[in-house]
Amino acid sequence: MKRLQHLLEYAALRVLLFVIDALPVRVAVAMAHGLGDLAWLAMRRRRQVTVDNLRRSGIAADAAAARRRSRQAFRHFVRVLVVSVKSDSYWRKTAIDTCIDWQMPPEVGALLDDPQQGVILASGHLGSWEIGAQILSHRKPVLGITRRMNNPYVDRLMQRRKPRHRFELTPKRSADLGRLVGALGAGKVLAVMIDTHARERAMVVDFFGRPAASHTAIALLHLVTRKPIVFGWCQEVAPMRFCFHATGPFRFAPSGDKQRDVRTILEHLNRELEAAVRRCPEQYMWGHRRWRVPADPASPP
Numbered sequence: 001m002k003r004l005q006h007l008l009e010y011a012a013l014r015v016l017l018f019v020i021d022a023l024p025v026r027v028a029v030a031m032a033h034g035l036g037d038l039a040w041l042a043m044r045r046r047r048q049v050t051v052d053n054l055r056r057s058g059i060a061a062d063a064a065a066a067r068r069r070s071r072q073a074f075r076h077f078v079r080v081l082v083v084s085v086k087s088d089s090y091w092r093k094t095a096i097d098t099c100i101d102w103q104m105p106p107e108v109g110a111l112l113d114d115p116q117q118g119v120i121l122a123s124g125h126l127g128s129w130e131i132g133a134q135i136l137s138h139r140k141p142v143l144g145i146t147r148r149m150n151n152p153y154v155d156r157l158m159q160r161r162k163p164r165h166r167f168e169l170t171p172k173r174s175a176d177l178g179r180l181v182g183a184l185g186a187g188k189v190l191a192v193m194i195d196t197h198a199r200e201r202a203m204v205v206d207f208f209g210r211p212a213a214s215h216t217a218i219a220l221l222h223l224v225t226r227k228p229i230v231f232g233w234c235q236e237v238a239p240m241r242f243c244f245h246a247t248g249p250f251r252f253a254p255s256g257d258k259q260r261d262v263r264t265i266l267e268h269l270n271r272e273l274e275a276a277v278r279r280c281p282e283q284y285m286w287g288h289r290r291w292r293v294p295a296d297p298a299s300p301p
């Protein structure tokens with residue numbers, strides 16, 4: 001039964017991709033909004049997670065605002081997927097440099113333009129994260145860590161559809177330390193999403209004032225390799241028009257207390273992500289269960 005379900009999902013996706021490929025960008029984006037609205041209506045459990053997260057973060061002041069923003073988040077998530085699919089064919093006809101505005105300190109720009117300098121990029125599921133990695137790879141080779149989809153047929157199809165240029169992906173569970181360190185030594189950008197729930201090798205730090213289990217790998221990689229950390233995210237400003245924001249570079253001197261150093265780095269990066277989300281909350285993926293760690297009973301709901 002599971003195989004039949006996967007095959008049906010795969011067939012439906014092939015039909016949807018055929019339609020998306022045939023549509024102009026603006027029509028495809030409008031369709032994405034409609035699909036996002038349908039998903040918002042149909043996926044009650046995920047919608048409730050989104051509403052709860054918006055309330056917990058303080059981004060939405062009341063239930064009505066949380067529902068309104070949750071609908072925006074659903075629309076944006078589907079739009080991210082559709083625009084990512086359309087981007088490859090679009091950039092065959094349009095120079096990618098005309099689609100992106102870079103907003104970053106000169107020091108960060110110099111690091112990205114130095115072919116010998118490895119950079120650790122901290123980011124989150126904010127803005128157009130798939131597009132951001134593709135755009136960045138036109139400036140410097142990028143290695144990203146990804147999670148395999150549950151449906152193997154869909155996973156293979158989407159892997160084939162993703163534009164590559166100088167953007168590589170390594171599966172999350174098979175990503176070994178040697179390859180990650182080697183990528184940094186080769187002058188690549190190692191892109192790490194810092195806002196997923198960590199089941200293993202985790203440290204609990206606050207995110208929007210509530211405890212969240214964060215992966216320690218990015219902090220440990222910085223302490224081991226001494227490569228600078230940059231926080232970056234790609235904001236969608238119009239169909240196929242983006243602004244890549246970056247802050248840093250950040251360098252943290254070891255104090256001799258590894259646990260304290262890791263906590264300092266993770267707390268700093270979470271604050272960077274919070275600030276970016278506050279600038280553009282409708283483009284954040286609020287639907288994932290970020291806060292699975294029980295909150296302090298004394299803290300406000």
